[in-house]
Amino acid sequence: MTILRCSQKLLKRLRLEPRTLREPPPADNPLGEWCADIDFIDRAPFVLLMNAATGLVLVLPGTVADLHRLHDMAAEQLTGLFEECGIHSPLAQAELDALAQPFAFARNGNRGLVTSMNHRKYEAWRQFAHHRLTAFDVALRMLATPFSRKDLPGGGYMGFHHAPDLLRKHLLPSAKILAFSGSSKSH
Numbered sequence: 001m002t003i004l005r006c007s008q009k010l011l012k013r014l015r016l017e018p019r020t021l022r023e024p025p026p027a028d029n030p031l032g033e034w035c036a037d038i039d040f041i042d043r044a045p046f047v048l049l050m051n052a053a054t055g056l057v058l059v060l061p062g063t064v065a066d067l068h069r070l071h072d073m074a075a076e077q078l079t080g081l082f083e084e085c086g087i088h089s090p091l092a093q094a095e096l097d098a099l100a101q102p103f104a105f106a107r108n109g110n111r112g113l114v115t116s117m118n119h120r121k122y123e124a125w126r127q128f129a130h131h132r133l134t135a136f137d138v139a140l141r142m143l144a145t146p147f148s149r150k151d152l153p154g155g156g157y158m159g160f161h162h163a164p165d166l167l168r169k170h171l172l173p174s175a176k177i178l179a180f181s182g183s184s185k186s187h
Helices: 008-013 070-085 090-098 111-131 135-142 163-171
Strands: 003-006 034-041 044-051 057-061 104-107
Touching: 003 008, 008 034, 008 104, 034 111, 044 111, 057 070, 057 111, 057 135, 070 090, 070 135, 070 163, 090 163, 111 135
Parallel strands: 003 034, 003 104
Antiparallel strands: 034 044, 044 057
């Protein structure tokens, strides 16, 4: 199950009442919780999802019909971003498998993530308006956007990370270092 912590504006669009939402059990997907908000460009809605652990951003259509299949569209775009980053692992597949199920919706109350989402919404809006990019191309450009969180090593003020590096850290198994067992003879 993947938890999607939504802005009040997105919850209203999903026809969910924030006061009646119960706190979901902890997420069991490898990347943990995602947060989301909705915005508009030329009256067309788009939904921005951001992974709380990595800063990875997905940019998806946000019409009423699209919102019913948000998890499927997220899995599809995430597959493409994993391809672009060269991430192929059982943990990456587990994240995609978790997105095959509908989200568990919750209210987003993390002010730091809300601030990051607002910056990324503005950047997505700018990319759509000025460069006429597709949603996938906007998400691809967002891979280069720095991400900072106080709870990440080296995070906090001026401690920036990039989503591809954090994705590799979370989803690619560490290489095991083996001792060299070669001959110690000198030639």
